[in-house]
Amino acid sequence: DTAVSQTPKYLVTQMGNDKSIKCEQNLGHDTMYWYKQDSKKFLKIMFSYNNKELIINETVPNRFSPKSPDKAHLNLHINSLELGDSAVYFCASSQDPQDIQYFGAGTRLSVL
Amino acid sequence: SQKIEQNSEALNIQEGKTATLTCNYTNYSPAYLQWYRQDPGRGPVFLLLIRENEKEKRKERLKVTFDTTLKQSLFHITASQPADSATYLCALDIYNQGGKLIFGQGTELSVKP
Numbered sequence: 001d002t003a004v005s006q007t008p009k010y011l012v013t014q015m016g017n018d019k020s021i022k023c024e025q026n027l028g029h030d031t032m033y034w035y036k037q038d039s040k041k042f043l044k045i046m047f048s049y050n051n052k053e054l055i056i057n058e059t060v061p062n063r064f065s066p067k068s069p070d071k072a073h074l075n076l077h078i079n080s081l082e083l084g085d086s087a088v089y090f091c092a093s094s095q096d097p098q099d100i101q102y103f104g105a106g107t108r109l110s111v112l
Numbered sequence: 113s114q115k116i117e118q119n120s121e122a123l124n125i126q127e128g129k130t131a132t133l134t135c136n137y138t139n140y141s142p143a144y145l146q147w148y149r150q151d152p153g154r155g156p157v158f159l160l161l162i163r164e165n166e167k168e169k170r171k172e173r174l175k176v177t178f179d180t181t182l183k184q185s186l187f188h189i190t191a192s193q194p195a196d197s198a199t200y201l202c203a204l205d206i207y208n209q210g211g212k213l214i215f216g217q218g219t220e221l222s223v224k225p
Contacts (some may be wrong), residue, residue: 097211103155
């Protein structure tokens with residue numbers, strides 16, 4: 001039973017499209033995150049939610065919008081996709097903001 | 113400017129030897145430092161956490177040291193095995209930043225039989 005699951009695993013789309021990535025955790029954690037890992041393998045935080053409230057919002061284009069319908073889910077919507085959005089996106093969760101983070105397997109987004 | 117660097121992008125060692133990975137940072141005041149392992153096509157997996165007031169932490173064949181004066185953490189894998197081959201990431205957790213982790217670029221470790 002996967003602790004942090006993301007769907008889809010692969011996403012190939014055209015520039016200008018809108019897409020969503022879903023994340024669910026069954027660990028009972030209060031905090032969830034979205035990270036972006038670029039081609040140079042740098043893992044950079046984008047957003048964090050604690051108890052469905054946004055607590056970290058890095059300098060990310062407005063085209064990216066996280067949505068947390070409940071504590072177990074944090075989805076990422078991306079509008080008007082650009083070539084530079086191509087990367088691997090990881091969802092993670094932790095019991096609280098200062099705790100160990102558990103990562104999903106990642107979603108590889110390719111924008112053509 | 114704030115920076116976190118891992119000593120090398122790749123490290124090749126012989127099975128049975130000790131692998132030592134370095135993580136240096138500047139202009140950060142971390143509450144603690146974490147080490148993660150990442151295999152190709154997978155998400156990072158937590159290994160060890162060391163707090164600013166701790167000098168050393170061990171877990172089985174893994175050992176982490178944390179020197180806040182030198183602004184450096186060393187990660188050791190003793191009696192290394194080919195199964196230890198992976199990318200290792202260090203991450204800083206900064207005070208009062210809501211759990212924001214700052215990751216290094218990773219060191220790819222390859223253990224040859």
